[in-house]
Amino acid sequence: xxxxxxxxxxxxxxxxxxxxxxxxxxxxxxxxxxxxxxxxxxxxxxxxxxxxxxxxxxxxxxxxxxxxxxxxxxxxxxxxxxxxxxxxxxxxxxxxxxxxxxxxxxxxxxxxxxxxxxxxxxxxxxxxxxxxxxxxxxxxxxxxxxxxxxxxxxxxxxxxxxxxxxxxxxxxxxxxxxxxxxxxxxxxxxxxxxxxxxxxxxxxxxxxxxxxxxxxxxxxxxxxxxxxxxxxxxxxxxxxxxxxxxxxxxxxxxxxxxxxxxxxxxxxxxxxxxxxxxxxxxxxxxxxxxxxxxxxxxxxxxxxxxxxxxxxxxxxxxxxxxxxxxxxxxxxxxxxxxxxxxxxxx
Numbered sequence: 001x002x003x004x005x006x007x008x009x010x011x012x013x014x015x016x017x018x019x020x021x022x023x024x025x026x027x028x029x030x031x032x033x034x035x036x037x038x039x040x041x042x043x044x045x046x047x048x049x050x051x052x053x054x055x056x057x058x059x060x061x062x063x064x065x066x067x068x069x070x071x072x073x074x075x076x077x078x079x080x081x082x083x084x085x086x087x088x089x090x091x092x093x094x095x096x097x098x099x100x101x102x103x104x105x106x107x108x109x110x111x112x113x114x115x116x117x118x119x120x121x122x123x124x125x126x127x128x129x130x131x132x133x134x135x136x137x138x139x140x141x142x143x144x145x146x147x148x149x150x151x152x153x154x155x156x157x158x159x160x161x162x163x164x165x166x167x168x169x170x171x172x173x174x175x176x177x178x179x180x181x182x183x184x185x186x187x188x189x190x191x192x193x194x195x196x197x198x199x200x201x202x203x204x205x206x207x208x209x210x211x212x213x214x215x216x217x218x219x220x221x222x223x224x225x226x227x228x229x230x231x232x233x234x235x236x237x238x239x240x241x242x243x244x245x246x247x248x249x250x251x252x253x254x255x256x257x258x259x260x261x262x263x264x265x266x267x268x269x270x271x272x273x274x275x276x277x278x279x280x281x282x283x284x285x286x287x288x289x290x291x292x293x294x295x296x297x298x299x300x301x302x303x304x305x306x307x308x309x310x311x312x313x314x315x316x317x318x319x320x321x322x323x324x325x326x327x328x329x330x331x332x333x334x335x336x337x338x339x340x341x342x343x344x345x346x
Contacts (some may be wrong), residue, residue, distance in 0.1 A: 040156055043316040044163035046323070048171065049200045051077050052053055055168050074161055088231075133341050160249035192330050201327035202301070203319050211241030217282060218324045221274040225267040237279070242306060242318075248279050301325060 036039075039228020051073045058069035165172065175193070182189045219234030227233060237251040252275025260268035302322050 038159055039157070039313060039316065040314075041163055042320060044160050044167055045072070045309075046200055046204065046316065046319050047077055047081075047160070047164040048167035049197050050204045051164065051168060052171065052197075053201075055171075055265060067169045068171075070165055073168055074165040077164065133274060147321055152293060187335065192327070192334075196326055196329045197324060200323050203322045206287045207306075208304070208318060210286050211238050212288060214238065214241045214279050214282060218248060218252055218275065218279045221252075221271055221279065222255060225259065225271040225274070226264065227267075227271065242303060247283075248275065252276070252279055 003232045054076055055066075055069050055073040058072050059066060062069060092199050161334025179186050179189050184192075190251065209224070215234045215238030218237035219230050222230035222233050233251060233255050239248070241248050243250065253272060256268045256272040258268075259265075259271060304323070305321035305325040306318045307321070309318065309319070309324070313320050
């Protein structure tokens with residue numbers, strides 16, 4: 001009898017070892033298959049989190065039909081994100097192609113007389129057109145690779161929106177699966193998920209979207225007051241909007257100074273007023289409307305998380321970086337609240 005039990009235990013260990021080994025091999029192969037799409041899925045998850053309130057709103061108005069409402073919400077995302085990006089990219093490329101040497105009339109301004117001769121020579125020697133010609137030459141010599149990359153980008157964009165659709169349509173099922181698989185209590189899981197989704201929406205709506213609105217308003221002002229290459233300045237304003245404290249003023253005020261140096265004093269004053277009173281303050285009105293509550297993260301931490309996220313994940317890192325930071329801070333808060341001792345208070 002004792003030998004039989006020992007044999008059964010040994011057989012059970014063999015089965016366990018085989019199961020663990022087979023599972024590890026299987027999951028490794030799954031990892032190899034899906035690894036190229038992990039960033040895409042993470043990006044689609046961010047889009048689904050942002051579009052979830054629209055999905056819920058459509059569901060309440062229509063009365064169910066989750067998949068149809070998810071399709072409408074995804075279509076809304078395409079209209080809000082995809083189309084403006086394509087149009088903006090085309091216009092930006094066209095405007096960049098028109099940039100050439102700086103207007104020499106600007107150097108007639110008396111202020112330039114106080115600059116050292118070497119600095120003046122360096123400024124006058126700037127020839128952006130030559131730089132752009134080199135870019136066009138590179139594009140022409142690598143057209144086949146560019147077309148292949150464009151095709152891949154189109155495929156990945158399609159997969160992005162398809163993934164976002166399914167994440168929206170089946171988000172309740174995914175939510176309950178997370179609760180079931182997590183070893184933490186449902187209360188802790190809910191707190192963590194709520195913090196992450198709130199942070200993602202806050203970053204996308206409160207930073208990226210508001211920055212885009214400020215960039216559009218700034219571009220309109222640049223066009224109204226006759227600033228050359230207005231779209232390029234507008235893109236710079238969008239990026240500057242993510243910098244805490246300084247914000248869009250780091251672009252709009254130099255743009256006004258450029259107009260003043262070019263001899264357009266009235267346009268410069270008008271642009272400065274436009275930039276300070278409208279572009280610079282619109283975020284104070286929009287952010288409370290778009291974002292409920294606060295992220296409880298210092299603006300400097302969010303900025304560094306955006307920059308580091310872009311470095312690590314590409315463009316989508318502007319959202320994934322702060323999301324990762326939010327997750328780390330959420331776990332830190334749970335640790336401080338006594339999760340290891342079992343006395344967690346949320």
